[in-house]
Amino acid sequence: MKKLAEVLRDWEAVIGLEVHTELTTLETKMFCNCRLSHDDPPNTNVCPVCLGMPGALPVPNEKAIESIVMAGLATNCEIMRHSMFYRKHYFYPDMAKNFQTTQGPVAFCMHGHLDLEVSGAGAKERPDATVEKDADGGYVAPIRILRIHMEEDAAKMVHVGGEEGRITAATESLIDYNRCGTPLIELVTEPDLRTPEEARLFMEKLRQTFLTLGISDCSLESGSMRCDGNISLRRRGTTEFGTKTEMKNINSFKSLHDALEYEICRQAEVLEEGGIVYQETRHWEPSRRRTVVMRVKETADDYRLFPDPDLAPFDLTDEFIDRCRARIPELPDAKRDRYVADYGLKRADAAQLAGDPKVAAFFEEALEGVGEKNVPTLANVMVNLAPSYDALTVGQVRGVAGLLAEDALTFAQAREVLDAINGTDEDAVAYVDARGMRQSTDEGALGAIVDEVLGRCTDQVQQYRDGNKKVLGFLVGQCMKAAKGSGNPKAFNKMLAERLEG
Ligand SMILES: [Zn+2]
Numbered sequence: 249m250k251k252l253a254e255v256l257r258d259w260e261a262v263i264g265l266e267v268h269t270e271l272t273t274l275e276t277k278m279f280c281n282c283r284l285s286h287d288d289p290p291n292t293n294v295c296p297v298c299l300g301m302p303g304a305l306p307v308p309n310e311k312a313i314e315s316i317v318m319a320g321l322a323t324n325c326e327i328m329r330h331s332m333f334y335r336k337h338y339f340y341p342d343m344a345k346n347f348q349t350t351q352g353p354v355a356f357c358m359h360g361h362l363d364l365e366v367s368g369a370g371a372k373e374r375p376d377a378t379v380e381k382d383a384d385g386g387y388v389a390p391i392r393i394l395r396i397h398m399e400e401d402a403a404k405m406v407h408v409g410g411e412e413g414r415i416t417a418a419t420e421s422l423i424d425y426n427r428c429g430t431p432l433i434e435l436v437t438e439p440d441l442r443t444p445e446e447a448r449l450f451m452e453k454l455r456q457t458f459l460t461l462g463i464s465d466c467s468l469e470s471g472s473m474r475c476d477g478n479i480s481l482r483r484r485g486t487t488e489f490g491t492k493t494e495m496k497n498i499n500s501f502k503s504l505h506d507a508l509e510y511e512i513c514r515q516a517e518v519l520e521e522g523g524i525v526y527q528e529t530r531h532w533e534p535s536r537r538r539t540v541v542m543r544v545k546e547t548a549d550d551y552r553l554f555p556d557p558d559l560a561p562f563d564l565t566d567e568f569i570d571r572c573r574a575r576i577p578e579l580p581d582a583k584r585d586r587y588v589a590d591y592g593l594k595r596a597d598a599a600q601l602a603g604d605p606k607v608a609a610f611f612e613e614a615l616e617g618v619g620e621k622n623v624p625t626l627a628n629v630m631v632n633l634a635p636s637y638d639a640l641t642v643g644q645v646r647g648v649a650g651l652l653a654e655d656a657l658t659f660a661q662a663r664e665v666l667d668a669i670n671g672t673d674e675d676a677v678a679y680v681d682a683r684g685m686r687q688s689t690d691e692g693a694l695g696a697i698v699d700e701v702l703g704r705c706t707d708q709v710q711q712y713r714d715g716n717k718k719v720l721g722f723l724v725g726q727c728m729k730a731a732k733g734s735g736n737p738k739a740f741n742k743m744l745a746e747r748l749e750g
Contacts (some may be wrong), residue, residue: 252509255516256443257375259481262489263508265439265450269458270401270472271315272465275711277429278400279306279349284431286404286470290424300345306558308333312431313356315463316398317564317572319433320357322457322579323393327569328354328443332561333398336551341423341668342402349556350434355397356564362453364389367596370445376484378442389446392438401430433463438477439489444508448501452476456580456603468499475680477508480525481515490515492524495698497532507532511539560671597631614646622653633662639671647676656686687736689742694727694735698743701726712748720744 274284280297296304320327334352366374367386370582379387410419435454441447453471455466466473480492495511498504510532515525530539556560570725578586583602587593593601613631618626626649634645648665651657657665657680669679680686688694701723702709708719720741727740 249517252373252444252513253375255513256373258484259337259445259512259514259516259519260376260484261442261508261730262439262480262482262492263443263447264439264478265435265437265447266476266478267435267437267451267454268401268443268474269319269433269435269464269466270473271312271433271463272430273310273462274311274315274431276309277408277430278312278398278431280430281567284292286427288426290422290426293426294428298344299425300343306349306436306556308562309431312398313562313564313737314430314434314568314572314575315461316356316396317569318461318576319435319458319463320360321397321569321573322461322576323357323360323362323396323435323454325357325360325393325396326410327564328356328358330354330561331356333556333559334553335556336553337484339404339553341421342405343428344425348399348402349559350399351397352553352555355395356562357396360396361391362391362393362450362457364391364446364449364453365599366443366446366449370443370449372661373443373445376442389440389442391440391446391450394436394438396433396435399434401427401432403428439480444505444512447508448505451501451504452603460498460577460579460605462577462605468501471499473591474499475504477504477511479508479511479515480521481512484727487567488603491527493525493527493539494529495532496529496542503534506534506537510537514539523632552689574604577605587627590672591620591627593624593627600631608666609700610642610645613642614649618646619653622649625649625653628652629662633666637666637670640666640669641673644669644674651677651680651686655738656680658687658737661685661687684734687739688731689732691739694731694739697727697730697735698740698747702744709748720748 269395272284272476276282277702280292280295282295282298285293297306298679332595333349335347336350339346358671365386367384371381371385371387374387381387381391403423403566404427407415408420408422410416420622424641426473441450458466464472468474475498477495477498478492479495480490482488482490493511495507495514498507511530512691518525528544529542531542532539580602584595584598587602588595602608605618607630611627614626614630615623620680626646629645629649629652634640648657648662652659652662665676665679667686669676705723705726708722711719723744724737724740727744728735
């Protein structure tokens with residue numbers, strides 16, 4: 249198969265996503281008072297409503313409606329004042345009442361958008377001129393959101409025994425209704441995504457937004473956030489849509505990118521050989537790095553959708569919507585811009601800190617008392633060092649940042665210190681001082697070492713003056729050795745260069 253970059257020169261990929269997010273931070277289910285917890289023993293959080301007993305009546309969870317309205321406002325959607333719940337009928341044991349309660353043509357949230365900033369290697373995937381590129385080749389891709397609707401999750405089924413991967417007469421199917429009735433929001437994008445990287449960034453941005461809103465734990469791994477992708481190809485310069493395939497079983501950002509990349513290349517090969525792309529559902533196999541057919545769609549599914557007679561239509565008031573708006577915290581984009589404006593951080597660093605609300609809260613706590621000029625170093629530690637550790641305290645990160653900022657530690661030493669104090673309550677500065685790791689930047693003491701090394705390494709000095717600037721690294725090494733590791737390499741570098749150039 250051809251490589252993605254080559255394929256995308258001739259073909260335009262048209263990608264749309266459907267993202268399901270469980271509202272895991274709520275206490276109760278969508279239409280009953282059962283506790284929302286997937287960790288409890290199977291079938292312990294159930295009642296006549298979520299088990300679909302005849303005559304049981306659903307009552308909507310107001311907090312879930314608040315959550316979806318917040319999600320809609322945060323993604324620039326129009327909040328529909330009037331909407332209702334529908335029944336989507338199907339027969340499968342994961343939904344005991346034989347229909348899923350969902351929304352019809354009008355959802356709570358309609359017609360929004362998220363703007364993606366695409367930069368770096370990912371920006372090269374989009375070779376066309378439909379986006380305006382900046383000097384570094386990055387661009388902004390506005391992605392329209394068709395709708396976000398409310399629905400309920402189905403029960404979890406586990407199939408045991410029989411042939412691997414197939415359900416046979418020997419298979420036993422186990423079912424846990426604890427998940428049944430979990431409030432779920434489904435976001436559907438317009439087919440505006442053009443590259444696997446854009447799809448990955450969209451999911452990441454959506455996850456950051458929902459995490460910041462606090463409406464879900466957004467775990468792709470555990471399935472509280474799930475994503476299906478629709479994809480088709482068309483020749484560059486044409487506008488008609490090709491036949492699309494649907495991809496299921498995507499449970500990480502990397503899988504999403506890789507599955508789309510594979511599918512784009514696969515479809516291009518089929519089309520270039522004169523074949524036909526069938527409308528089918530495909531399944532991504534990460535271990536074999538390919539998609540395989542799950543089922544071929546010949547007709548549209550007929551769910552006999554109709555308004556649920558047990559649930560009255562909703563009329564959302566302005567007061568309710570205003571209350572939801574007031575609960576929206578500072579969103580990642582605004583936070584990123586504030587970090588850049590207030591602390592002079594690099595945009596990419598600021599975006600990384602602002603994206604995850606836990607990281608942002610940690611950063612803002614660590615800022616206290618760190619001193620304005622040291623903030624970029626603190627951000628550097630948080631972006632490049634801290635993510636490797638799971639149990640650092642705010643004080644420890646602040647301490648290491650302070651030592652780095654005053655050149656008392658090298659980056660490699662900072663890593664060594666973090667390795668040692670991660671998961672303990674040891675103070676970073678005390679740790680460094682107790683081991684004599686603190687590096688001197690004292691000009692007098694270091695200057696004597698520099699002069700000694702220059703006096704001894706006359707060959708290298710001559711090579712440097714003859715134009716071999718690389719030899720500076722050797723000289724810095726000699727100084728470090730002479731200082732027994734207690735001299736700052738940056739300071740040596742600067743002083744050596746000054747003396748050699750002077
Ligand atoms: Zn229940």
